[in-house]
Amino acid sequence: MTGSVEGGRSGVDPPASGRSLYFTGPRTVRIEREAISGPDPDEVLVETRVSAVSSGTELLIYRGEMPRDLPADGSIDALTGDLSYPLKYGYATVGDVVATGSAVDDGWRGRTVFAFNPHESHFTATPDDLVPVPEGLSPSTAALLPTAETATTLVMDGRPRVGERVVVFGAGMVGLVTTSVLAEFPLERLTVVEPVAHRREMAASLGADETLTPDRAARVGERGDPAGADLVYELSGQPTTLDDAIDAVGYDGRIVVGSWYGRKRAETDLGGFFHRNRIDVSSSQVSTLAPDLRGRWTKERRLDTAWERLDDVAADRLVTHRVPFEDAAEAYRLLDEGPENALQVLLTYE
Known part of the structure; x- marks a missing residue:
């Protein structure tokens, strides 16, 4: 963080130091003290209240399974450099604006805001990088x-x-919230495949017509006329699930891969019905908009839509653990030990 305390305006002086989380090696995180400087004239200082841990991308980083020469995220200003250790990471932070730079409208002070920012107790950002919380x-x-x-x-x-x-x-x-959105469509059937029982129960409560364990997923490809699913989402994070997705989808069906596998290899069987069935496999990633949508859609419009979807989900039900920031290492260990242990973990700052 740059600038000086004198450069900002606030009712109280910012603390002298804050805390930041660093991934320092495989299965190793550390909380470090860092000096806090006031915002530059065009910035604000945010004091974090809560941040969400991604059990997909962040677990890859925690386990050392990420491609380390890949840029952290070119679309997020707060995530600089590549994915090599040590690094700050995270992209789901909510806090309060506690100081504003001399060129920033006073109306920002006191606002609760969302930021695509790593896990840390304080950070500076320009208003353009913040999203006011409804x-x-x-x-x-x-x-x-x-x-x-x-x-x-x-x-x-x-x-x-x-x-x-x-x-x-x-x-x-991601799978559960996607299920919630899909449940609003007039589909013939919405099926969720998941090994963990309480996650299947949550999927049913969010609108899935049926839930199956992976060993029963093959039946999906045998049902219907024509047989098989029309559309399949692969959101498990496991490359082997791509084979199950191919088995489930029917002729001329579509598979959307939303998982990021990091350095895990996908040894997919494309020698069976994949070629003859004209199956379409595509990737979906939130950093960009699909080219054919960019004429009418912007990231801002999509973000507004996401707020509406979030309001419909009753998302607090999905949060299974709230962990003090100082105990972040325990939070990552909990997630690393298996998906049955936790769904959504939030880090809390006090």
Whole structure:
């Protein structure tokens, strides 16, 4: 953080130091003290209240399974450099503006805002990099905005049609919120495939017509006339699930891959019905909009849509653990030990 305390305006002086989380090696995180400087004239200083841990991307980084020479995220200013250790990471932070630079409107002071920012107790940003949290929405729910935005993107890229049979593999946070959005469409059937029982139960409560364990997923490809699913989402994070997705989808069906596998290899069987069935496999990633949508859609419009979807999900039900920031290492260990242990973990700052 740059600038000086004298450069900002605030009712109280900022603290002398804050805390930041660093991934320092495989399965190792550390909380470090860092000096806090006031905002530059065009910036504000934000004091964090809560940040959400991504059990997909962040677990890859925690486990050392990410491609380390890949840029952290070219679309997010707060994520600089590449994915090599040590690094700050995270992109779901909610806090309050506690100081404003001399060139920033005083109306920003005191606002609760969302930021695509790593896990840390204080940070500076320009107002353009912040998203005001809608009135009445809790900070815990607002921290799930990236999940809702990803789910919105997945549905936009999959283009579900009236009467289609749709399957979602994986009922983690992204899979569950995607299920919630898909449940609003007039589909013939919405199926969720997930090994963890309580996640299947959550999927059913969010609108899935049926939930299956992976060993029963093959039946999806045998049902219907014509047989198989029309649209399949692979959101499990496991490359082997791509084979299950190919088995589930029917002739001329579509598979949307929303998982990021990092350095895990996908040894997919393309020698069976894949070629003859004209199956379309595409990737979906929230950093960009699909080219054919850019004429009428902007990231701002998509973000507004994501807020609406988030309000419909009753997202607080998805938060299973709130962990003090100082105990972040325990939060990552909990997620690393298995998907049955936690769904959404929030780090809290006091």
